[in-house]
Amino acid sequence: MPELPEVETVKRILQKNILNKTILDIEVRYDKIIQNQSKDDFINKLKNQTFIDLKRRGKYLICVLTDYYLIVHLRMEGKFFYMHNEPYSIHDHIIFKFDNSELRYNDTRKFGTMHLIDKNIDIYNTYPLNKLGKEPYDEGFDYLYLKPLFNKSNKPIKTTLLDQSIIAGLGNIYVDEVLFMSNIHPLEKTKNLNDENIKSIVSNSIIVLNKAINLGGTTIKSFQSSHDITGRFQNELLVHTKYKCPTCNTKILKIKVGGRGTYYCENCQKITSIDK
């Protein structure tokens, strides 16, 4: 499940493979991936476009083309494969054909999305990027940014940290890690966090993401950034999918928070505050 570090890894790998390559043809085998155009418009616009640059915003990958931005969200299982003549997979849904190679968008669960936007539009102020909050790497991602947003939320902190309009880029795995490192219970009501808690979340978000990016992201079940590159961060996970707490050896509990599988240590992560 690609989160910010995985998308960053994909971006870096694609930069090596597809930069300056021109799309000669496109094959769309499953068109629900395409969000804001008809399949025909999508194909016509992308023909003869060159990949000029690749960027990332939160969990979105931004392909900068000659005249357009192609904004991709990999959701659960989206992957890009840079291929030559290898046989196709039934999960290859969109194929960008270059001179003697191609880029294949492969997505087992078909949850991924692609938005094609004109280059003269300010994409950061346009859907879907306009609804993203700051990401942990942004200037101004600090206690003063989070405090007022947290103060008005009655949701569990786990749910809040997954809200991309508040923090862009954290997903299920990394939120569990951040909460563990910060000694905060996932069900703690967001508005009840104290200043110390918020500062912990700020610093631990950056620490966890940095470490994950340096290790190429996490490989859990199906995510891989390209054929033979596998993230190594899963070896460093502290609570997510773990059985014993690395700090106190207590059994890790698995619960559901907002429908998401959530791991935590009941000894290290206690609900401390009462309602204001």
Place this chain on the structure above:
DNA sequence: CAGGTCTCCTGCTAGC
């Protein structure tokens, strides 16, 4: 407006 639930989709697994 905030918060809850349903939906998309497929591979995997528990249970019979």
Place this chain on the structure above:
DNA sequence: TGCTAGCAGGAGACCT
């Protein structure tokens, strides 16, 4: 062994 019901999950849609 083979089948099926149930589950996982990011984020938008829809409802209260």
